[in-house]
Amino acid sequence: MLDMKHVYGVIMAGGIGSRFWPVSTPRLPKQFHDFMGTGESLLQQTFRRLSQMIPAERIVVVTHQDYAALVAEQLPVLPTNNILGEPLRKNTAPTICWAAFELQRRDASATMVVCPSDHLILQEQTFIQTVHAALEGAAGNKLVTLGIQPTRPDTGYGYIQYEPNPAGSITKVRAFTEKPDEAHAKTFVESGEFLWNSGIFIWKSSVLLAEMVTHSPEIYQIFSNLFNSEFKASDLAEAYTQCKNESIDYALMEKSDEVYVIPSSFGWSDLGTWGSLYHQLRKDDAGNATVGKYVVLSNSKDNLVRMEGDRVAVIHGLEGYVVVDTGKSLLICPLNQEQSIRKLSGDVSINWGDRFD
Amino acid sequence: MLDMKHVYGVIMAGGIGSRFWPVSTPRLPKQFHDFMGTGESLLQQTFRRLSQMIPAERIVVVTHQDYAALVAEQLPVLPTNNILGEPLRKNTAPTICWAAFELQRRDASATMVVCPSDHLILQEQTFIQTVHAALEGAAGNKLVTLGIQPTRPDTGYGYIQYEPNPAGSITKVRAFTEKPDEAHAKTFVESGEFLWNSGIFIWKSSVLLAEMVTHSPEIYQIFSNLFNSEFKASDLAEAYTQCKNESIDYALMEKSDEVYVIPSSFGWSDLGTWGSLYHQLRKDDAGNATVGKYVVLSNSKDNLVRMEGDRVAVIHGLEGYVVVDTGKSLLICPLNQEQSIRKLSGDVSINWGDRFD
Numbered sequence: 001m002l003d004m005k006h007v008y009g010v011i012m013a014g015g016i017g018s019r020f021w022p023v024s025t026p027r028l029p030k031q032f033h034d035f036m037g038t039g040e041s042l043l044q045q046t047f048r049r050l051s052q053m054i055p056a057e058r059i060v061v062v063t064h065q066d067y068a069a070l071v072a073e074q075l076p077v078l079p080t081n082n083i084l085g086e087p088l089r090k091n092t093a094p095t096i097c098w099a100a101f102e103l104q105r106r107d108a109s110a111t112m113v114v115c116p117s118d119h120l121i122l123q124e125q126t127f128i129q130t131v132h133a134a135l136e137g138a139a140g141n142k143l144v145t146l147g148i149q150p151t152r153p154d155t156g157y158g159y160i161q162y163e164p165n166p167a168g169s170i171t172k173v174r175a176f177t178e179k180p181d182e183a184h185a186k187t188f189v190e191s192g193e194f195l196w197n198s199g200i201f202i203w204k205s206s207v208l209l210a211e212m213v214t215h216s217p218e219i220y221q222i223f224s225n226l227f228n229s230e231f232k233a234s235d236l237a238e239a240y241t242q243c244k245n246e247s248i249d250y251a252l253m254e255k256s257d258e259v260y261v262i263p264s265s266f267g268w269s270d271l272g273t274w275g276s277l278y279h280q281l282r283k284d285d286a287g288n289a290t291v292g293k294y295v296v297l298s299n300s301k302d303n304l305v306r307m308e309g310d311r312v313a314v315i316h317g318l319e320g321y322v323v324v325d326t327g328k329s330l331l332i333c334p335l336n337q338e339q340s341i342r343k344l345s346g347d348v349s350i351n352w353g354d355r356f357d
Numbered sequence: 358m359l360d361m362k363h364v365y366g367v368i369m370a371g372g373i374g375s376r377f378w379p380v381s382t383p384r385l386p387k388q389f390h391d392f393m394g395t396g397e398s399l400l401q402q403t404f405r406r407l408s409q410m411i412p413a414e415r416i417v418v419v420t421h422q423d424y425a426a427l428v429a430e431q432l433p434v435l436p437t438n439n440i441l442g443e444p445l446r447k448n449t450a451p452t453i454c455w456a457a458f459e460l461q462r463r464d465a466s467a468t469m470v471v472c473p474s475d476h477l478i479l480q481e482q483t484f485i486q487t488v489h490a491a492l493e494g495a496a497g498n499k500l501v502t503l504g505i506q507p508t509r510p511d512t513g514y515g516y517i518q519y520e521p522n523p524a525g526s527i528t529k530v531r532a533f534t535e536k537p538d539e540a541h542a543k544t545f546v547e548s549g550e551f552l553w554n555s556g557i558f559i560w561k562s563s564v565l566l567a568e569m570v571t572h573s574p575e576i577y578q579i580f581s582n583l584f585n586s587e588f589k590a591s592d593l594a595e596a597y598t599q600c601k602n603e604s605i606d607y608a609l610m611e612k613s614d615e616v617y618v619i620p621s622s623f624g625w626s627d628l629g630t631w632g633s634l635y636h637q638l639r640k641d642d643a644g645n646a647t648v649g650k651y652v653v654l655s656n657s658k659d660n661l662v663r664m665e666g667d668r669v670a671v672i673h674g675l676e677g678y679v680v681v682d683t684g685k686s687l688l689i690c691p692l693n694q695e696q697s698i699r700k701l702s703g704d705v706s707i708n709w710g711d712r713f714d
Contacts, residue, residue, distance in 0.1 A: 022669070298701055299694075312379065312686040314701045317694050318678075325687050329669040330680075332689065337656075337674050344655055344671045 021345035022329035122267025147195025378702035379686035479624025504552025
């Protein structure tokens with residue numbers, strides 16, 4: 001029987017969500033917004049989901065230090081010292097390594113459930129059951145990740161090749177792959193041997209740190225030094241300056257032999273782009289997904305229209321676009337060309353920084 | 358030699374400009390906006406243009422009474438009692454008839470130069486010369502209108518058939534026509550016998566009223582009764598309630614034998630639609646006309662984009678649209694389907710009246 005007393009949640013909430021401009025801005029990124037119109041931000045959804053298994057005292061949020069106040073505001077029940085503010089963005093390996101040391105310090109038997117703050121999970125009970133299965137694996141000193149059963153050959157996700165297991169339970173990972181091209185994605189999905197990489201990880205902090213020693217000693221050593229002293233804010237900044245910018249996938253998962261995956265299916269989306277949000281929203285008969293009280297669409301189909309606040313939109317003769325108006329900024333772009341948004345919003349940022357965020 | 362002392366300007370400023378939604382709203386219609394980015398509203402442009410011939414004391418503005426304060430605010434040099442506030446919108450025949458009686462009362466020798474407040478005239482000196490020629494005609498007791506030499510088979514304008522006159526000066530009108538279909542418009546323009554109806558009229562108020570007696574006795578009688586008493590506001594409201602809703606074209610111009618036209622060419626547009634505004638604005642190499650400080654267009658052409666204030670727009674992959682964002686409302690519509698705007702903005706008005714204006 002699993003002892004839940006040593007289970008900790010780790011929510012990673014440091015991203016800037018540049019592909020969701022203009023709603024997501026460096027000042028108020030994606031995870032702090034209510035993208036689904038549920039009344040909760042994605043961070044609040046993630047926190048509430050974990051709270052069904054883990055009390056707030058054992059949930060930590062790692063974020064950029066600039067967002068620490070925002071996290072505190074959105075999660076008033078979270079103890080303040082459970083907010084870990086990173087001085088620099090150095091990707092997930094340093095984030096997770098810091099969290100592991102911090103939890104290890106608090107509880108030598110800690111097991112971590114690591115989740116991105118800005119993903120969507122529609123079937124919460126199935127998610128919780130899946131995490132419990134993963135926790136059993138973690139109890140056996142495995143590094144466990146949740147791999148999503150793919151429903152289409154999406155080129156926006158990384159894939160995990162695994163050893164298919166008829167029981168559908170925990171199984172060995174063969175390889176992590178980068179985002180594939182369309183032909184590869186199709187082959188992956190048809191083979192039945194690939195899952196989407198969800199970025200959700202379950203492991204004992206002691207096991208994670210032991211594996212880091214082997215596969216990512218530089219990052220490990222930086223945080224080890226930090227935790228062997230009584231560290232000050234300036235030490236943390238210095239540690240992050242020294243850290244390589246590396247994902248946990250690259251730093252550890254692709255290298256370790258202890259990596260297992262649970263094939264999962266709980267209505268997951270990384271909400272990585274306006275297009276993936278469009279897929280999740282309710283559409284009218286013409287395929288238009290509308291967020292906003294005063295939106296008129298005529299002779300238009302397959303659009304995602306989001307108007308903030310009480311603003312009126314009248315849209316005629318438009319097909320397949322994302323239209324987002326925050327009151328401060330307007331984006332109009334074909335949904336199938338949204339890879340341009342990151343670049344364009346970057347240009348806006350460079351030219352008119354003060355207008356951007 | 359023309360005696361300018363008896364020449365009066367009459368600016369008609371009562372329209373609601375519904376085809377320019379969302380910038381133009383019933384609360385602040387088209388004529389009060391700076392559509393050309395010149396720093397002057399269309400009304401202010403019209404007033405300044407007439408002021409080059411006629412002092413402010415002899416210019417009257419007829420508008421809906423709800424806009425009287427706006428007119429006073431935009432034209433501070435205009436004497437307050439030169440603003441005639443109509444209690445109801447009853448089209449141009451009552452408007453002009455009231456103005457004629459009012460000027461006749463002030464000056465039995467008055468000649469009126471009647472102009473819409475919301476048109477564009479680029480070549481002001483040519484306009485002034487043309488009006489002077491028209492005033493000569495009016496001195497001979499003619500009803501004179503300015504007819505614009507057509508440059509394309511526009512179906513958005515009424516046309517005036519005339520007797521071509523090699524000298525290019527004043528000539529007899531054969532017929533007024535409604536807005537034609539495309540085939541007719543083409544025939545009209547190719548024939549060389551048709552001009553666009555500008556809605557600019559020059560005549561003695563006494564001659565106008567005498568012609569109204571013959572051709573539009575009902576409207577004439579209503580205002581005649583009004584001016585034979587010491588009329589109060591309630592009398593004016595009652596008079597307007599009785600008036601038919603009729604254009605001066607229908608009530609008089611199409612019926613009178615005394616109607617002459619001066620073929621004209623002074624960079625005129627009625628700015629009747631976003632499309633006609635698009636034709637007047639400066640375009641970039643891709644044919645995009647942009648009003649706004651922070652507009653990024655990429656892979657886009659032949660659009661009219663107007664962002665009010667300091668708002669940012671990022672538009673990718675759009676062609677041939679009007680995009681107007683007032684901060685309160687957003688319109689997106691193909692420029693060649695803009696006849697839909699009036700209907701759509703009407704729906705908005707009906708459903709969400711308080712959001713509309």
